[in-house]
Amino acid sequence: MTNPLLTPSARSAGRIVVWVLFGLLVLAILAAAWVGVRGYLAYGHVRDAQQTVREIRANITDTEATSTRVAELAEQTSSAHSLTSDPVWRAAEYVPWVGEQLSAVSTAIATVDEVASSALGPLVEVTQDFSVEDLRPTDGRINVEALASVQDVAAMSAERVSRAADRIENIDRRPLLAPVAEQIDEVGEQLRTASSGADAITRASQLMPAMLGHEGPREYLLLFQNNAEARSLGGLVGAMALLRTDSGTISLESQSAAVEFPRFDEPVLPLSDDRAALFDNQPARWMSNVTQIPDFTVSAPLAQAMWERQTGQHVDGVIAVDPVALSYVLESIGPLTLPTGDVITSENAVQLLLNDPYVRFDDPRQQDEFFQATAAAIFDAMLSGAAEPGPLLDAFTRATREGRVAIWNENEADQAVLDGTPLQGKPLDVRPEQTTFGVFLNDGTPSKMSFYSRVTSGASWCTNESGGIEAVLEVALRNAAPPAAATLPTSITGAGRIVPRGSTRTVTYLYLPEGAEIVSATSSSNAGFGRGNDGDRSVLIWEAVLAPxxxxxxxxxxxxxxxxxxxxxxxxxVPGGSETVTPPCSVTEAG
Incomplete structure (x- = not known):
């Protein structure tokens, strides 16, 4: 029924408005359907792309398969990007709330597509002539030219992937639906993993040729840390070896032991006033104690100086590893028969190197000789090409992540390549957005009882009585030695002059976050704490003597x-010797 009060022209205009609104509604429905259908199709491509990424990671050492998979990934991400970047989708991004979901999805897909096409593609293309098999020594030589050839492309790819990871990190998750946020987080995690991998390739292609003597011979001092007698970075320096590299060849020139080095009357290099007081200059006077300072960029030059004073040889750098890292390496080699007739494997290496020698040999020199023979056997196996490159890289990565490998180069440009990586051996070198405590163990007796020491540690943000937040660190030490530990050989327990045989004496340096102020510090034994500083960090010195x-x-x-x-x-x-827990405390989230 028409309204008689309206003129014909007004009624006509009304009908037009209704039809316009109806048309707009239809267009909106069609646009929503369009976006929905294209979003569903894009999701299918994204899901396929995620599966492809998993396949790439699982077969990363297969260059041909990786090349095929990366091409597939580029097609999948390109299709997804096309489906989420048309004008209708872009217009829908301006719709309140819904647009934020669509914008986040399109940004993530566009970012991944850029990585697949402009970062991974060129890297895979240039590595067609290089594979991890090139890292397998042939006639005792590693093909450093092949590794050096990927430097420029690797650096470009690493920069692009890192930039992409930052773009995903900057997407605001707050307005997003949980499923969307979860997908964005997964993409971010995958890009961070890819960024770490590309960065590692870049650094390796820059540093390894130089360290392997590509530009001239070099000599490196290799330190073996003994975890059975703890020092801050792992263990005291026991056995040592001199390595020489030249045009990709590596040779073991000589072996030595820290017990052959005297206690130097004066520090071989000056320590900062803080560290001289904190460690009583011990790391600068004893080769066995250089790793007492939790910073390999300080420990390594001390070892270099001591080696030169004792032998007259100047080395270009210092490398530190521990027996646990060697056990990982053995996973890539397989069982080895030692000159003693022992068969060493990845499963028994830690026991064979860190405990058995002190049961079997009374003479410290025999203990060192056993370790040196084992190290030489592993070294020879690696140079003969017996180690599988893929598992060897996995072993090296795992050991590095756990802080069991550290490298220092006297050449500043080479050392700068390691900036910000665990290989520098600076566990407290953290990013501004991190709050970090350090718990560094040091055996307080000339014994090998750290083999039986167990440490549990953790930290929480807790509320105080006034409602403020504070950081709480909890550390527990336990002597897991057998009840009859006092009957173990004196080379394990010590002579009993400092603590009873079978007991552990651990001096722990508790490094607090930079600029932190101590609210309280207590021990279940009611023992007090010594205090010191290391730069901007306060340090508590906590000593504990424990019977089995x-x-x-x-x-x-x-x-x-x-x-x-x-x-x-x-x-x-040692494996199983450290555990991380979260102290029972209410955690305050950021507001």
Whole structure:
């Protein structure tokens, strides 16, 4: 029924408005359907792309298969990008709330597509002539030219992938639906993994040729840390070896032991006033103690100076590894028969190197000779090409992540390549958005009882009585030696002059976050704490003597600036010797 009060022209205009609104509604429905259908199709391509990424990671050492998969990935991401970047989709991104979901999805897909097409593609193309098999020595030589050839493309790819990872990181998750946010997080995690891999390739292609003597011979001092007698970075320096590299060849020139080095009357190099007081200059006077300082960029030059004073030989750099890292390497080699007739494997290496020699040999020189013979056998196997390159890289990566490998180059440009990586051996070198405690263990007796030491540590953000937040560190030490540990050989327990045989004496340096103020520090044994500083960090010195199966704990509460990333770094121990827990405390989330 028409309204008689309206003129014909007004009624006509009304009908037009209704039809326009109806048309707009239809267009909106069609646009929503269009976006929905294209979103569904894009999701299918994204899902396929994620599966392809998993296949690439699983077969990363197969260059031909990786090349095929990366091409497939580029097609999948390109299709997804095309489906989420047309004008209708772009217009829908301006719709309140819904647009934020669509914008996040299109940004993530466009970012991944850029990586697949402009970063991974060129890297795979240039590595067609290079594979991890090129890292397998042939006639004792590694093909450094092949590795050096990927430097420029690797650097370009690493920069692009890192930039892409940052773009995903900057997507605001707050307005997103949980499923969308989860997908964005997964993409971000995959890009961070890819960024780490590309960065590692870049650094390796820059540093390895130089260290392998591509530009002239070099000599490196190799330190073997003994975790059975703890030092901050892992263990005291026991056996040592001199390595020489030249045009990709590696030779073991000589072997030595720290016991052959005297105690130097004066520090071989000056320590900072803080460190000289904290460690009583011991790392600068004893080769066995250079790793007492939790910073390999300080420890390594000390070892270099001591080696030169004792032998007259100047080395170009210092490398540190521990027996646990060697056990990982053995996973890539397989069982080896030693000159003693022992068969060493990845499963028994830690026991064979860190405990058995002290049961079988009374003479420290025999113990060192056994270790040197084992190291030489592993070294020879690697140079003969017996190690599978893929598993060897996995072993090296795992050992590096756990802080069991450290490298220092005297050449500043070479050393700068390692900036910000665990290979520098600087566990407290953290990013601004991190809050980090350090728990560094040092055996307080000339014994090998650290083999039986167990440490549990963790930190939490906790509320104080006034409602503020503080960081709380908890550390527990336990002597897991057998009840009859006192009957073990004196080379394990010590002579009993400092602590009873079978007991452990651990001096722990508790490094607090930079600028943190101590609120309280308590120990279950009611023992006090020594205090010192290392640069901007306050350090508590906590000593504990434990009989077999005894345990002691310490709790430290500090006032420091809140960050999302609260962590504890500890001395690398024998497998199973360290555990991370979260102290029972209410955690305050950022507001």
């Amino acid at each position: 199966d005894e345990e002691v704990s310490a709790t430290v509460r500090v006032s420091t600036e809140y960050t999302h990333d609260l962590r504890v770094v500890t001395t690398p121990t």
